[in-house]
Amino acid sequence: DAGVIQSPRHEVTEMGQEVTLRCKPISGHDYLFWYRQTMMRGLELLIYFNNNVPIDDSGMPEDRFSAKMPNASFSTLKIQPSEPRDSAVYFCASSLTASGNTIYFGEGSWLTVV
C-alpha cells in the first residue's frame, strides 16, 4: 500500500523565492496534517484538515505560509516569500480518524533556504 507521499524530498532555494510542498495522503484518510520539525522546536503542528476543510491553522507561523487541500488526495503548503528561518523538515501526515494511533507520516520535505 502506498503511504503518505510528499514532494519534493529535498529543496534548496534562495531567500525570497516561493516554495510549494506537496502531499498525497493515504487513500480514505479523512485527516491531513502539516508539521514542521526543527532541532530547536521539535515537531510543530502547522495546520490540519478534516475532509478537505482547514480545521485549525493556529500553528501557521505567519501570513507567508498558506495551505490548501483542493481535494481528498492532494494538499499543498506554500511559503512566499521564503526566509532562512523557514529551513526545516516539513512532514505531511494523514489519519483515518483523529486518534493518534492511526496517524501516518510521509518521509518529509527537507527545505533549506539560503
Place this chain on the structure above:
Amino acid sequence: RKEVEQDPGPFNVPEGATVAFNCTYSNSASQSFFWYRQDCRKEPKLLMSVYSSGNEDGRFTAQLNRASQYISLLIRDSKLSDSATYLCVVKGFQKLVFGTGTRLLVSP
C-alpha cells in the same frame, strides 16, 4: 512552559541495558498518550499507545500517571537497533502535541 516536556538526552547505554524515559505534559484535559519512534532522517512512527493501567509490548513498557501528568517508557534488554529518538505524544482535541524527543544511543 511547553505542553510536552522531555529530557533531550542523549542516553548512552550498552547493549542489554534497561533504560527509562520520562515525559510530562501540562494539559490535564489530554485524552490519549503515545510513544513514537523517529530514526535519524526518517519520519516518526508509532511505537505504542500508553494506557493508565500500563501496557507492555515485548521489551517495551509504557506507563501513564494522570495525577502527576507523567508518562514513561521502559526498554529492557536494549538492542543496537533501538538507537533512535523517542517522542512523547499527547492528544488533546483532535490534535497531537509532540515532545522534542529523547535520543537513545545503544552501543556494543
